[in-house]
Amino acid sequence: MDTIFDPLRRIEVQLTPEEAVRQGVIAWLRDELGIPEVMMASEYGFRYNGRQYRADVVVFGRDTSPLLLVECKAPGIRLDRDVLEQGIRYNRVLGVRYMMFTNGEQMYFCERVGDGPEYRFLRQIPEIEI
Numbered sequence: 171m172d173t174i175f176d177p178l179r180r181i182e183v184q185l186t187p188e189e190a191v192r193q194g195v196i197a198w199l200r201d202e203l204g205i206p207e208v209m210m211a212s213e214y215g216f217r218y219n220g221r222q223y224r225a226d227v228v229v230f231g232r233d234t235s236p237l238l239l240v241e242c243k244a245p246g247i248r249l250d251r252d253v254l255e256q257g258i259r260y261n262r263v264l265g266v267r268y269m270m271f272t273n274g275e276q277m278y279f280c281e282r283v284g285d286g287p288e289y290r291f292l293r294q295i296p297e298i299e300i
Contacts, residue, residue: 241269242272
């Protein structure tokens with residue numbers, strides 16, 4: 171199988187359909203939104219309820235706390251309630267303000283309302299202060 175260089179992990183990784191989406195998102199965040207690579211992590215590991223999980227991409231703020239969680243799926247995978255609930259579950263640990271869900275064909279953005287478990291969908295990703 172082909173490989174692609176992940177600039178965040180600084181390694182070659184298998185070029186799966188989901189990985190192609192992840193690398194496209196990393197390039198978009200860097201090139202279009204101006205987020206420096208040093209402010210991002212891919213396959214960001216964390217523990218929740220005693221289990222190990224990995225967030226596809228996490229963007230950190232200046233204070234080094236997580237600010238944006240990106241969940242990537244392969245093209246053709248529906249961005250449904252299960253995907254949204256996965257992001258919300260991850261956010262119980264990460265505590266980000268923004269979440270993005272994409273399969274490379276569609277993108278959805280959410281913002282946490284206040285400090286509670288409520289979220290609202292956004293038309294586009296807001297400018298992120300880095």
